[in-house]
Amino acid sequence: MAFKKIGLAVTFSPNSRALLFEAKRFSELFNTELVLIHIGDFTDELKNEMIKMIKETGLKEDSYKLLWRDGDVEDSILEFCSTEKIDLLIAGALIKENFLKYYIGSVARTLMREAPCSVLLLTQPSIERAPFKKVCVSVDFTSLSELAAKKAYEISSLLNSKELFFIREFQLPALATTVYDSGSKEEAQSMRHVWLDEEKSKMELFVRELNLPGAEIKTICLYGKQGWEASNWVNENKGDLFVIPSPARKPKLLDRIFQHDWEFVFRQLPCSLLIVKPDDDSL
Amino acid sequence: MSLSEHDIVLFLSSVAVMLFFSRAIGEFLKKFKQPIVLGEILAGIILGPTIFGVLFPGIMNNFLSYTGAVNIAFQGITLLAVVMLLLVSGLEVDLSLVTRQGKVASLISLMGVLFPFAVGFGVAWFFPNELGISAKENHLIFALFVGTALSITALPVVARTLMDLNIFKTEIGFLIIASAMLNDLVGWIIFSVILAMMKGNSSGLEFSSTMLMLGVFIVVTLFFVRRVFNYILPKFEKITTYPGGILNLILVLGFAGAAFSEWIGVHAIFGAFIVGIAIGDSAHLKEETREIIQQFVTNIFAPLFFVSIGLRVNFIQNFDLGIVLIFIALAFVGKVVGCGLGAYWGGMNKEDSLAIGFGMNSRGAMEIVLGTLAFQAGLIQEKVFVALVIMALVTSLSSAPAMGYFLKRSKKKLNFKDLLRKDLILFSDADTKEVLIKELCDFAASKNKLNKEKVYEEVWKREQQFSTGLANHLAIPHARLKIQSPLVVTAISRGGLDFDSLDGKIAHVITLLLTPETEPELQLKLLADITKNFHLPDTAKELCVSANSDEVISKIKQLS
Numbered sequence: 001m002a003f004k005k006i007g008l009a010v011t012f013s014p015n016s017r018a019l020l021f022e023a024k025r026f027s028e029l030f031n032t033e034l035v036l037i038h039i040g041d042f043t044d045e046l047k048n049e050m051i052k053m054i055k056e057t058g059l060k061e062d063s064y065k066l067l068w069r070d071g072d073v074e075d076s077i078l079e080f081c082s083t084e085k086i087d088l089l090i091a092g093a094l095i096k097e098n099f100l101k102y103y104i105g106s107v108a109r110t111l112m113r114e115a116p117c118s119v120l121l122l123t124q125p126s127i128e129r130a131p132f133k134k135v136c137v138s139v140d141f142t143s144l145s146e147l148a149a150k151k152a153y154e155i156s157s158l159l160n161s162k163e164l165f166f167i168r169e170f171q172l173p174a175l176a177t178t179v180y181d182s183g184s185k186e187e188a189q190s191m192r193h194v195w196l197d198e199e200k201s202k203m204e205l206f207v208r209e210l211n212l213p214g215a216e217i218k219t220i221c222l223y224g225k226q227g228w229e230a231s232n233w234v235n236e237n238k239g240d241l242f243v244i245p246s247p248a249r250k251p252k253l254l255d256r257i258f259q260h261d262w263e264f265v266f267r268q269l270p271c272s273l274l275i276v277k278p279d280d281d282s283l
Numbered sequence: 284m285s286l287s288e289h290d291i292v293l294f295l296s297s298v299a300v301m302l303f304f305s306r307a308i309g310e311f312l313k314k315f316k317q318p319i320v321l322g323e324i325l326a327g328i329i330l331g332p333t334i335f336g337v338l339f340p341g342i343m344n345n346f347l348s349y350t351g352a353v354n355i356a357f358q359g360i361t362l363l364a365v366v367m368l369l370l371v372s373g374l375e376v377d378l379s380l381v382t383r384q385g386k387v388a389s390l391i392s393l394m395g396v397l398f399p400f401a402v403g404f405g406v407a408w409f410f411p412n413e414l415g416i417s418a419k420e421n422h423l424i425f426a427l428f429v430g431t432a433l434s435i436t437a438l439p440v441v442a443r444t445l446m447d448l449n450i451f452k453t454e455i456g457f458l459i460i461a462s463a464m465l466n467d468l469v470g471w472i473i474f475s476v477i478l479a480m481m482k483g484n485s486s487g488l489e490f491s492s493t494m495l496m497l498g499v500f501i502v503v504t505l506f507f508v509r510r511v512f513n514y515i516l517p518k519f520e521k522i523t524t525y526p527g528g529i530l531n532l533i534l535v536l537g538f539a540g541a542a543f544s545e546w547i548g549v550h551a552i553f554g555a556f557i558v559g560i561a562i563g564d565s566a567h568l569k570e571e572t573r574e575i576i577q578q579f580v581t582n583i584f585a586p587l588f589f590v591s592i593g594l595r596v597n598f599i600q601n602f603d604l605g606i607v608l609i610f611i612a613l614a615f616v617g618k619v620v621g622c623g624l625g626a627y628w629g630g631m632n633k634e635d636s637l638a639i640g641f642g643m644n645s646r647g648a649m650e651i652v653l654g655t656l657a658f659q660a661g662l663i664q665e666k667v668f669v670a671l672v673i674m675a676l677v678t679s680l681s682s683a684p685a686m687g688y689f690l691k692r693s694k695k696k697l698n699f700k701d702l703l704r705k706d707l708i709l710f711s712d713a714d715t716k717e718v719l720i721k722e723l724c725d726f727a728a729s730k731n732k733l734n735k736e737k738v739y740e741e742v743w744k745r746e747q748q749f750s751t752g753l754a755n756h757l758a759i760p761h762a763r764l765k766i767q768s769p770l771v772v773t774a775i776s777r778g779g780l781d782f783d784s785l786d787g788k789i790a791h792v793i794t795l796l797l798t799p800e801t802e803p804e805l806q807l808k809l810l811a812d813i814t815k816n817f818h819l820p821d822t823a824k825e826l827c828v829s830a831n832s833d834e835v836i837s838k839i840k841q842l843s
Binding site for chain 1: 340371372375377379380382383385438439441443444447451452457460461463506566570573574577582698748749800801803804805808810811815832
C-alpha cells in the first residue's frame, strides 16, 4: 500500500471542510489510519466546532485521532509527523504565495521543505470527489524517483486516473558557449538531440525496469531548467497531480534566492503536489 | 575630432581584413581540432608588427597602424567587443548550479581561486623582477594581478573540452562546469577590485566609495534586477519581435550595467558580466536566444578584439622565455594542485581529482581579456602580456589531452566499451539461460571477489520478474549490488539461447551487468549504451565467429 498513516493539518480556514473530506477519502482509499492535527488555542467552543466539522464529513469517532496543541504551527506539525509515524501529511496550499511569504516561508511551504514524511498539498480541495485524471511524475533516475513513480502508479490505479506521465528534464549548463569555439550552432543542437535520445532510451528502460503491470505510461523528455520545465509542462498540460521525489537535502534560503529544481515548483504549484519521501522499508 | 573619408575607408577595410584573416586561420586550425580563438590571435600576430610589420613596414605604417580618429574608432569597437564578450560569458553562469552541486563544487572553485591566487601573489611579491614587473610603485597591485591572472578559468573552453571528451553530461562534467562558473565570478570580482585600486580616485570617487557602490551594484543586480528581468521577459517577448526584441533588451541592459560600473570606477566589463549573470539566470530565456547572441558576439565582435591584440604587440621582440616558462609553471601548479585538492577533499578519487584540476586549468579567452585590460591600464609590460597570452593558449590546448589521460585511468568507467576486459569474456556452451546466468555470475564473482550466491540471487530475481532478452540476439541480465564500481561480463553463445527476447530471436551475446545499488541512473545509462552498440541486426551474430576474447573486444570497440 502506498501509505500506512495519513495526517491532516486542519485549521478553521474556509478550505478546512473540503480538506477533511479529502483526507477521509484518501484514508479510505489507502485503508489507513487518519490523524487530524490542529495547532492553536484550545477552548471547548473551538473543540465543538472542530468536532462538528469532522462529523459533517461522515468520519466516525473511532476512525480518526485528533491531536490539538498550542504552539509554533510548523514545528508542532513536524513533531507530530515524527512522533505519530505519519507517512503522508495532507495540507492545503495556495498555488502561489506572495513574494515575502515565499522567502520567509508559509506553513505550507515549510511543510513542503521540511516534513519528515511524504506531503500531499492540495491546491483545490473539494467536498465532492474530483479525481486526479492526469498524474505526472518527475523522474530523475534516483532510487527515490523510482519510489515516487511506484507511488504515483499506485495512486493512479486506485483513482482510475486516465493518464500517467513520467517526465524527465535535463539541461547542460554553458552548452551555448561551445558555439563560440566551434562556431556552429548546429553542432550544439545536434549534441542536444543525441543527449535527448539518450534520455529517451533511459526513460524507456526505466519504465521497463519498474515493471508496473497494466499501466500505460507516457514518457516525456524535456530540455531546460530542471524543475521549471516539468512544472511548466504540467501546468500547460493541465496535470491534476504532480509527483516529485523530495529534495536530496533540506532546501535553504540560498536555494530560494538562486532557485533551482523543486524551488521552481514550490514557488508556484502547477497543480496539487505530492512530495515523496523515502519510507522505512522502501530503500 | 571626426573621421575623414580616408579614415572611414581605412577603418572599414581594416575591419574587413581582420575579420577575413581571423576566420580563415580559425577555420584552418579548426581542421586540426584547435580552438578558433587561436586562429584569431594568430591572425593579429601575422597582420601586426610581429610579422607583417617586419616584412612590409611601409604598408603596416599606413594600413593597420592606427592613429588619431581611426585609433579612437578602434578603441571604441574593441571596447564594445570585450564588454559584449563578458556579457555573454555572464549569461552562461548559472549560480543555481553551484548551489545544487553543493560542497564539492564550492571546494573545487574556492581552492581553484585561492590556491593559484596565493601562489601567484607570493611569487610576484617575492620575485617581482623575475616576473617582469614594470614599475616598483605598483608592486602590491602587480602581485594581486598575477594572483588573479592565475586564478581565472575560461568557461567556454572548459565547456568545449567537456564536449570533446564526451563527459559534458556526467557527474564530473557538471562539477567542473559549476566550479568554473563560481571561479569566474570570484575571479572577475577580484580583478575589478584591482582595477579600481589602480584607477584610484580618477573616477571622482574614493576607493572605499567605489567598493561600497560595487557591493550595492552586485547585490541589486543579482537579487533584484535578476528577478525583475525574469518577470518581464515573457511579457516582453509577447509584445516584441523575436529575436530582435530580446537581443536588444539584453544589450541595452548589458551596456547600461557596463556604463554604471565604469562610472563608479570599476571597469565596464564587470558591469556587463554581472548583468549577464542576472539575465542568464532567467528560466524564460530560450536556449536559442543564448546561442544567437553567442554567435553574434563571438563571430563578429570577439575576432576584432582578439586580432587587435596581435596588432598592438610584437610577439617575437617581447618573447621572454624565462617569464613565459614561469607563468606556465605557475599556472599548472596553481590550478591543477588547487582544484585537484579541492576535488580530493570533496571525496573524489585521485585520478578524477587530477582530471578536474587539468579541466579547470584552461585559461583561454578570459585570460587574454584580463591580460589586455591590465596591459591597457599600464599594469603590466609587453613581455608579461605576451607570456600571459602564451600561457592562456598552452593551458587551453593541454587541458583536453591531460583530462582525457586521467579520466582513462579513473576507476569510474562510464560506458560499456571502457568496462570491457579480456578476462571478463567467456565462450559458453550452456544450454539454458538459467545455467548461463549462473555461469556468468560465478565468473563475475570469482574475478571480483564477490559472494557468488548473492550475485546469482539478485540477478535471477530480476530475471524472473521479466526477461532481459532484448532484440538483435542480445540479452542483458542485470542487478544492482553493494559494489563500488560497475562490472560487465560478456558471454558468447555460439549455439544461441532462448531468452524470451522482444523480437523472438535467440541470444548470442549475453552481457551480465552489475552496478552499484546507490547509482540507479548508471545502470540505465549502461543498459542504454550496451543496447545502442547492438542496434544493428547481425552485430551479435558476427561476434560468435570470433576466435578469442581479444577479437571479441576488438570487434565491439569498432562498433559505432
